[in-house]
Structures are given as C-alpha cells and as structure tokens.
Amino acid sequence: MNFKNLETNRLLLRSISKNDSLDIFNYLSKDEVTKYLGKTSLKCENEAKILIDKILKASSEDNGMRWGIVLKENNKLIGLAGYNSIDFKNKKCNLGYDIDSTYWHNGYGMEAVSEIIRYAFYDLNLHRIEAEVVIGNNPSSNLLIKLGFKKEGILRQSIFKEGVFLDVEIFSLIQE
Known part of the structure; x- marks a missing residue:
C-alpha cells in the first residue's frame, strides 16, 4: 500500500522517520500522555526509535499505518x-x-x-x-462520539499495564 501524506487546515499528516525520535520521545515520556495508552512512558530516545521501526514495519506489511501529526505553522x-x-478482507481498521x-x-x-477517517x-x-x-x-471518548462513533460495549480487563488489568470501551464508526 502506498503511503500518502494528508493535509488539513492547520496540520500536515506525514510519514515518520528516525529523525522524529526526539519529538516522539519528548511527548511519549510524559505520564499524562501515556496514562490511558496500552504502553508505559518511554524512558529514553532509543525506545522511540524502536517504536518508529515497529510503525514502519507494520506499514510496509500493510498491517497498519501511522502518520506524524505536524503543525504547519512551525513544522513541529x-x-x-x-x-x-488494518483488515482489508473485512474492510475494517483499528484507530x-x-x-x-x-x-x-x-x-x-x-x-x-477526521482526516484519517475520511482517508x-x-x-x-x-x-x-x-x-x-x-x-x-x-x-x-468524547472526541469519538463527536465524530459519530457509537459505543458498542466494554472489553473487560483487555489491557495489562504496570501490573493492572484495564477495561476498555469499544467504539465503531460505519461508513453509511
């Protein structure tokens, strides 16, 4: 699958590279950012490089696709x-x-x-x-609901993080 850069009024959504490792480390090392993610805060920039490798591998194998969200005003x-x-057979993906x-x-x-949904x-x-x-x-949850997603239910103890199982809500959006 060919990777395509996307654009909105204020943002450029582009492919990421190892050059982004410091920016990714800087924000994914913050506990307030990773609190609700299925991963712990990054401890060093090398962990960001490993994450970038995983993202690029998934994209090259047509299993996933992640864009860097970049502010147009300052290229940050x-x-x-x-x-x-991405499951092309069943025409669905996990956002x-x-x-x-x-x-x-x-x-x-x-x-x-919004732009990624459109794509x-x-x-x-x-x-x-x-x-x-x-x-x-x-x-x-509120962002998804504003975008038209419907809550389907709860996946009990679906994520294991830092010794604790966490419940997650599952949302979906169907192309009408």
Missing part, C-alpha cells in the same frame, strides 16, 4: 495518529492517536482524526473503523 511533530491494524499534552484542547486531535473510507475503501479507549479517558 506533536503526535501520531492512524490505524493500529489510534496520541498527542503531546502541551497541545491538548486545541482541536488538533479532532482535525487529524479510511474514501481512499482505502474501508467500511468499519474501530477504536478502543481505556475507561476514564473521557476526552478521547
């Missing part, structure tokens, strides 16, 4: 968003996104995810987008 990478997994807490409450998540439905011809949100991550 402020997050990642995309599909954690994921994370943004540096410095940039929360500016509508960047809504702007990036999934109209460019990749997918039919269903799923998203899992750790219970308690109300800003993420």
Whole structure:
C-alpha cells in the first residue's frame, strides 16, 4: 500500500522517520500522555526509535499505518495518529492517536482524526473503523462520539499495564 501524506487546515499528516525520535520521545515520556495508552512512558530516545521501526514495519506489511501529526505553522511533530491494524478482507481498521499534552484542547486531535477517517473510507475503501479507549479517558471518548462513533460495549480487563488489568470501551464508526 502506498503511503500518502494528508493535509488539513492547520496540520500536515506525514510519514515518520528516525529523525522524529526526539519529538516522539519528548511527548511519549510524559505520564499524562501515556496514562490511558496500552504502553508505559518511554524512558529514553532509543525506545522511540524502536517504536518508529515497529510503525514502519507494520506499514510496509500493510498491517497498519501511522502518520506524524505536524503543525504547519512551525513544522513541529506533536503526535501520531492512524490505524493500529488494518483488515482489508473485512474492510475494517483499528484507530489510534496520541498527542503531546502541551497541545491538548486545541482541536488538533479532532482535525487529524477526521482526516484519517475520511482517508479510511474514501481512499482505502474501508467500511468499519474501530477504536478502543481505556475507561476514564473521557476526552478521547468524547472526541469519538463527536465524530459519530457509537459505543458498542466494554472489553473487560483487555489491557495489562504496570501490573493492572484495564477495561476498555469499544467504539465503531460505519461508513453509511
């Protein structure tokens, strides 16, 4: 699958590279950012490089696709968003996104995810987008609901993080 850069009013969604490792480390090392993710905070920049390798490998194998969320005004990478997994046979994907807490409450998540949804439905011809949100991550749940996602239920003890099992809500959006 060919990777395509996407653009919104304020954002460039582009492929990531090892050159982004410091920006990714800087925000994924913050506990407030990773609190509701299925991973712990990064401890060093090399962990960001390993994450980048995993993302690029998934993309090259058509199993996933993640964009760097970059502010047009200053070319600053402020997050990642995309599909954690893609199932072309069943025409569905699993959506994921994370943004540096410095940039929360500016509508960047809504702007990036809206464009990624559009791309999934109209460019990749997918039919269903799923998203899992750790219970308690109300800003993420609210973002999905504003975008038209429906809550389908709870996956009990679905994520094991730092010695604790966490429940997640499952949301979906169907192309109508």
